[in-house]
Amino acid sequence: MRKQLVAVVAISLLSASAFAEAPKEGWFAGVSAGAAKVNENAFRGPTYVVQSDVVSIDDKDASLQVWGGYRLADWVSMEARYSTLGEYVTNGDGIAGQDQDKTEAEALSVHMKLIWPFGDSGFDVYGQLGLGIAKWDSDFTVIEFEDGIPPINGQSRFSASGTEPAVSYGVGVRWTMIPQLTLQLAVDAYRFDGAGTFSYVTSTGPTVTKDQQVKFDADILTTSLGLQYNF
Known part of the structure; x- marks a missing residue:
């Protein structure tokens, strides 16, 4: 009976050690979900829209991350990551009238x-x-004024897209439940800035292209909970 008890205790201790031990080297992949928040006035419209007073801003949205990489040693790893950083809406009231970005x-x-x-x-x-x-x-x-008179139905639309260099930094805490699975809580910041040229579309006439410029400076903070599989 005593031998059986000793054997059970030994097996339990070995199992607990195996479950707790973190992976040292090898490939991994993971996914996480959470919330993202952008700094106020990170994205604003063309020249005259920039002069708007912010009436309201929805600066929070959901965020998703997918990653994969290789743990080189117990203290360092490299990974590639795809992140959705959210959609943000700003409502303004300026010299051009009402605008939404x-x-x-x-x-x-x-x-x-x-x-x-x-x-x-x-x-x-x-x-x-x-x-x-x-x-x-x-x-x-936005509502554009032409010679001080807004066009019929007033609304005009600007659109643009682009890619910019980005820097990210962050911290996290993890728990490897079993050698194959790691639970992760992370806080990451993404920073990028740039400028765009907007195509101009009016609701009262033909499409007109102008060199309307916008500059932005975005700091997006994400907080996420994720699960990583260690191969």
Whole structure:
């Protein structure tokens, strides 16, 4: 009986150690979901729309990340990541009248993670730094004044899209439940800036193209909960 009890305890301890031990090297892939938030006035419309006073802003949206990579050692890994960074809506009231700006963004990036494991507990924390490209699509709806008189039905639409260099940095805490599965809580920031040229479409006449410029400076913060599979 005593031998059986010792055997059961030994097996339990070995099993707990195996479940807690974090992966050291190898390939991995994961997915996470969470929330994203952009800085106010990150995306604004053409020259006269920029002068609008912000009436309301929806600066939060859902975010999704998919990644894959290789753990080079117990303290460092490299990964490629695709991230949706949300859609943001700003309503303004300016010299041109009412306007609404909608912009959505996504990023493709490569990251290095520096990892600090807590022994064989299965827990670790990390810091990451990444470089990549951010893609953005914008639609701006405004009321344009021509010689001080707004056109019939008033609304005009501007649209643009582009890609910009992006920088990402963040921190996270993870728990490897079993050697194959890791639960991750992460906070990441994505920063990019640039300028766009907008095509002009009026609701009262033929399409006209103008060199309307917009500059933006975006800081998007994501908080996510994810699951990673370790091969």
